[in-house]
Amino acid sequence: MSHAIDQLNRPLHDLRISVTDRCNFRCTYCMPKSVFGRDYQFMPQDQLLTFEEMDRVARVFVDLGVRKIRLTGGEPLMRRDLESLVSKLALIPGTEDLALTTNGSFHITRIQSLKDAGLKRMTVSLDALDDATFMSMNDVDFPVSKVLEWIDVSANAGLGPVKINMVVKRGVNEHAILPMARYFREHCHVLRLIEYMDVGHSNGWRMDDVVTAAQIRDLLHADMPIEPLEPNSRGEVAERYRYTDGSGEIGIIASVSQPFCGDCSRARISADGKLYTCLFAINGTDMRGLLRGGASAAELREAITAVWQKRVDRYSELRSAQTEDLPKVEMSYIGG
Numbered sequence: 619m620s621h622a623i624d625q626l627n628r629p630l631h632d633l634r635i636s637v638t639d640r641c642n643f644r645c646t647y648c649m650p651k652s653v654f655g656r657d658y659q660f661m662p663q664d665q666l667l668t669f670e671e672m673d674r675v676a677r678v679f680v681d682l683g684v685r686k687i688r689l690t691g692g693e694p695l696m697r698r699d700l701e702s703l704v705s706k707l708a709l710i711p712g713t714e715d716l717a718l719t720t721n722g723s724f725h726i727t728r729i730q731s732l733k734d735a736g737l738k739r740m741t742v743s744l745d746a747l748d749d750a751t752f753m754s755m756n757d758v759d760f761p762v763s764k765v766l767e768w769i770d771v772s773a774n775a776g777l778g779p780v781k782i783n784m785v786v787k788r789g790v791n792e793h794a795i796l797p798m799a800r801y802f803r804e805h806c807h808v809l810r811l812i813e814y815m816d817v818g819h820s821n822g823w824r825m826d827d828v829v830t831a832a833q834i835r836d837l838l839h840a841d842m843p844i845e846p847l848e849p850n851s852r853g854e855v856a857e858r859y860r861y862t863d864g865s866g867e868i869g870i871i872a873s874v875s876q877p878f879c880g881d882c883s884r885a886r887i888s889a890d891g892k893l894y895t896c897l898f899a900i901n902g903t904d905m906r907g908l909l910r911g912g913a914s915a916a917e918l919r920e921a922i923t924a925v926w927q928k929r930v931d932r933y934s935e936l937r938s939a940q941t942e943d944l945p946k947v948e949m950s951y952i953g954g
């Protein structure tokens with residue numbers, strides 16, 4: 619079977635499936651309370667793809683070259699019985715990696731059940747080590763200690779190396795960069811520092827609030843010398859660094875100051891079954907209608923190939939004052 623290649627010669631390699639638009643946190647850079655308040659209408663259950671539908675469409679993506687599947691949200695564990703989806707996806711021949719991105723706020727017993735279902739890797743979002751700063755980023759009162767416990771139990775369950783995603787926002791949590799780096803270096807987990815991005819159209823993004831990769835790198839290097847590492851694979855989003863004393867690795871995701879669109883091989887499916895070819899997209903292509911209309915695997919394949927082959931996305935390279943206010947899709951809807 620031939621693999622799908624887009625207009626910029628980028629292969630389809632990674633699939634991110636958003637299983638819900640709901641979340642129990644209200645991170646200001648993703649789901650600010652001012653927009654996603656008590657009265658916010660989340661998608662009703664019958665609009666969400668069923669796990670069977672997600673499995674059907676994922677099989678076609680793997681057929682077209684996808685090797686890595688990541689489950690996202692919202693908060694994916696808000697979707698009941700996620701383990702049954704994991705066990706379906708884990709059976710797809712050709713899938714090399716099956717990962718989950720979570721805020722680590724659910725009961726730690728879920729970790730082993732996810733592992734037993736076939737999950738391979740865990741990524742956890744955590745924006746600070748102290749509760750006050752953490753709360754100023756996620757706008758809910760949830761103890762950091764619980765998330766740290768989720769991270770350690772995930773590593774002990776063999777879902778590592780656990781990656782920790784920290785979004786850095788100027789004036790809010792950049793003071794937490796060094797404490798986080800020291801802590802995760804000591805605990806042998808891989809911290810990834812993420813530039814604050816203009817995702818969606820609700821987070822009030824300003825360039826002034828971005829701490830750039832260069833600034834983060836200099837801050838780290840001055841305290842714990844680092845040197846660059848080769849990427850693990852084409853299309854890897856994080857710039858990798860190792861501590862020169864050999865005590866581990868750290869990553870920086872620089873979508874704003876050093877775009878990486880040239881190798882972007884990621885497709886995204888929203889929880890209601892729309893295919894998006896960029897995190898900063900405005901429109902998606904409906905797959906749910908095809909799935910519920912009885913489309914065959916060949917027809918799904920044709921539809922996905924047609925979308926991917928037309929793809930020219932490189933939003934981060936084209937970002938400008940004109941693009942900031944575009945009605946981009948919300949990250950909580952298509953996943954990070």
Ligand code: SF4
Pocket residue numbers: 873878879880882883884895896897898931932933934935
């Ligand atoms: S901006 Fe779009 S095309 Fe560029 S790396 Fe991100 S998802 Fe890929």
